[in-house]
Amino acid sequence: MMMDIFMRRQALILGTLSLVTIVVLWQLVVDFGIVNPFFISTPGAVWQEFLVQLNDGSLLTNILATLYSFALALGLAVAVGIGLGMLSGWFQDVEAALEPFIWFKYSAPTVAFYPLFIAWLGYGTPTIVAIAFLFALTPIYANTLSGIKNVDRDLKRAAISFGARPYDIFFRVALPGSVPVIVAGLRLGVGRALTGVVVAELFGANAGLGYSIAYYAQMLQTNRMMVPIVAVILLGVILTQALSYVEKKTDAWRVTHDN
Amino acid sequence: MAEIEIRNLGIDYRKPNSDELFAAVDNVNLSVGEGEFVSIVGSSGCGKSTLLLSVAGLVKITRGSITIGGKTVTGPGPDRAVVFQDASLLPWRTVLGNVRFGLEMQRWTGGDLTKQAMSMIKLVGLARFADYYPHQLSGGMRQRVNIARALAVDPEVLLMDEPFGALDAQTREIMGGELLRIWESDKKTALFVTHDIDEAIFLSDKIVVMGRNPGHVKEVITVDLPRPRTPEILDSERFTEFRRRLRAHLAADMAGMHFMEEAA
Numbered sequence: 001m002m003m004d005i006f007m008r009r010q011a012l013i014l015g016t017l018s019l020v021t022i023v024v025l026w027q028l029v030v031d032f033g034i035v036n037p038f039f040i041s042t043p044g045a046v047w048q049e050f051l052v053q054l055n056d057g058s059l060l061t062n063i064l065a066t067l068y069s070f071a072l073a074l075g076l077a078v079a080v081g082i083g084l085g086m087l088s089g090w091f092q093d094v095e096a097a098l099e100p101f102i103w104f105k106y107s108a109p110t111v112a113f114y115p116l117f118i119a120w121l122g123y124g125t126p127t128i129v130a131i132a133f134l135f136a137l138t139p140i141y142a143n144t145l146s147g148i149k150n151v152d153r154d155l156k157r158a159a160i161s162f163g164a165r166p167y168d169i170f171f172r173v174a175l176p177g178s179v180p181v182i183v184a185g186l187r188l189g190v191g192r193a194l195t196g197v198v199v200a201e202l203f204g205a206n207a208g209l210g211y212s213i214a215y216y217a218q219m220l221q222t223n224r225m226m227v228p229i230v231a232v233i234l235l236g237v238i239l240t241q242a243l244s245y246v247e248k249k250t251d252a253w254r255v256t257h258d259n
Numbered sequence: 260m261a262e263i264e265i266r267n268l269g270i271d272y273r274k275p276n277s278d279e280l281f282a283a284v285d286n287v288n289l290s291v292g293e294g295e296f297v298s299i300v301g302s303s304g305c306g307k308s309t310l311l312l313s314v315a316g317l318v319k320i321t322r323g324s325i326t327i328g329g330k331t332v333t334g335p336g337p338d339r340a341v342v343f344q345d346a347s348l349l350p351w352r353t354v355l356g357n358v359r360f361g362l363e364m365q366r367w368t369g370g371d372l373t374k375q376a377m378s379m380i381k382l383v384g385l386a387r388f389a390d391y392y393p394h395q396l397s398g399g400m401r402q403r404v405n406i407a408r409a410l411a412v413d414p415e416v417l418l419m420d421e422p423f424g425a426l427d428a429q430t431r432e433i434m435g436g437e438l439l440r441i442w443e444s445d446k447k448t449a450l451f452v453t454h455d456i457d458e459a460i461f462l463s464d465k466i467v468v469m470g471r472n473p474g475h476v477k478e479v480i481t482v483d484l485p486r487p488r489t490p491e492i493l494d495s496e497r498f499t500e501f502r503r504r505l506r507a508h509l510a511a512d513m514a515g516m517h518f519m520e521e522a523a
Binding site for chain 2 (some may be wrong): 151154157161162163164168173179252253
């Protein structure tokens with residue numbers, strides 16, 4: 001236990017240390033004239049620009065626009081992914097029918113559909129949500145499917161011995177047993193939904209962090225561009241960490257002690 | 260009322276990845292009287308678990324019949340409950356939740372489910388652990404939960420499939436004593452699969468010795484040791500005699516097995 005805390009603290013210290021080192025190096029390579037600040041900006045300049053974008057409200061507007069699309073896309077992906085995943089996990093025929101689309105999704109880059117979506121849905125939020133939805137769908141669907149399909153055979157047999165009906169086995173055995181796998185799929189989905197939103201915003205949007213990055217990039221304003229980039233990174237870390245926390249909570253019963 | 264009659268029972272399994280069938284159990288005849296405790300022993304692969312699971316209604320019968328209290332077994336039923344090895348507890352449910360599980364599946368209508376579950380948890384001595392999850396319990400405690408779950412539905416027949424197979428020798432002995440204490444309180448008809456000879460003698464009124472290829476009944480030994488039984492009985496001369504007789508049976512079967520493995 002003591003060892004455990006020590007190890008965790010040590011990992012935290014080392015992680016922080018390497019992060020700080022990179023930031024300091026970043027500043028130094030510019031200060032000593034090794035790299036032109038046009039390419040990489042500097043931590044100091046990014047901080048200044050952060051305060052500006054915070055005060056004029058543009059940063060918050062962009063974060064909210066990105067979060068809005070993100071929430072819509074993730075919500076849809078969760079509803080469709082878990083819904084279809086449960087059906088596929090339970091009914092082999094549904095799984096077989098959906099298989100070609102899943103192979104499609106795995107092998108074809110989703111962004112390739114981008115022009116098509118613009119033709120159908122126009123520039124802006126609907127296209128962004130559609131792309132991000134497709135990004136997030138696969139891991140949520142695949143994990144739900146495998147969770148339900150690989151229902152523990154010992155538990156199933158025990159349930160049947162007490163007279164369980166298929167309905168009971170699905171809702172009392174397969175589904176609760178799948179929660180940790182489904183949540184793991186959600187964690188992957190969250191990261192991919194955010195990626196999808198930002199990528200889509202780079203190409204066609206009038207607000208959002210991706211739009212902001214593209215806008216300042218076209219203006220060749222590296223300092224300003226760095227602010228939404230850092231914001232995207234932080235957002236990704238926070239969302240994924242939150243899901244990791246939920247994952248650990250729902251996974252607690254899977255700990256096995258051989259005593 | 261709850262006697263088990265097994266007549267000319269045969270169970271065929273399909274060989275993996277082929278259409279070929281092989282008999283896991285064949286020509287088994289066996290009677291278990293009401294309130295009798297009967298153990299099934301035999302080397303691995305003799306079909307003892309298959310036999311038990313067919314009485315539970317979890318394995319399809321190919322030939323012959325099984326009746327319980329005159330009613331033919333066609334599937335699981337509320338007159339029977341099975342105690343499995345500890346992997347069969349729901350890891351996301353507490354002790355109470357697991358003992359309630361059987362009652363929930365049966366749509367039990369005998370009163371308050373939690374009250375019924377708690378009285379069984381008390382019976383197996385886990386009252387203090389009702390809110391614990393299976394992974395927080397020892398192997399012996401998990402088996403107490405399994406026994407409580409089966410007893411909670413108040414079956415007429417208790418079926419146990421190597422319930423103590425995963426436990427260490429010492430815990431196993433304690434659990435055997437506990438099982439007898441619980442069983443003696445209302446003497447349900449009990450069928451108990453084990454590969455532990457001492458356990459079988461200590462617990463049973465009758466021991467069914469099974470042989471392999473296909474699984475069949477070699478002999479039924481009546482254990483007429485007095486009840487209630489205490490651990491001292493393990494050192495008695497009559498106990499030793501039963502042990503010797505069973506060992507000889509199983510050793511003959513094992514020898515045959517080695518011979519076949521060498522031939523193969």
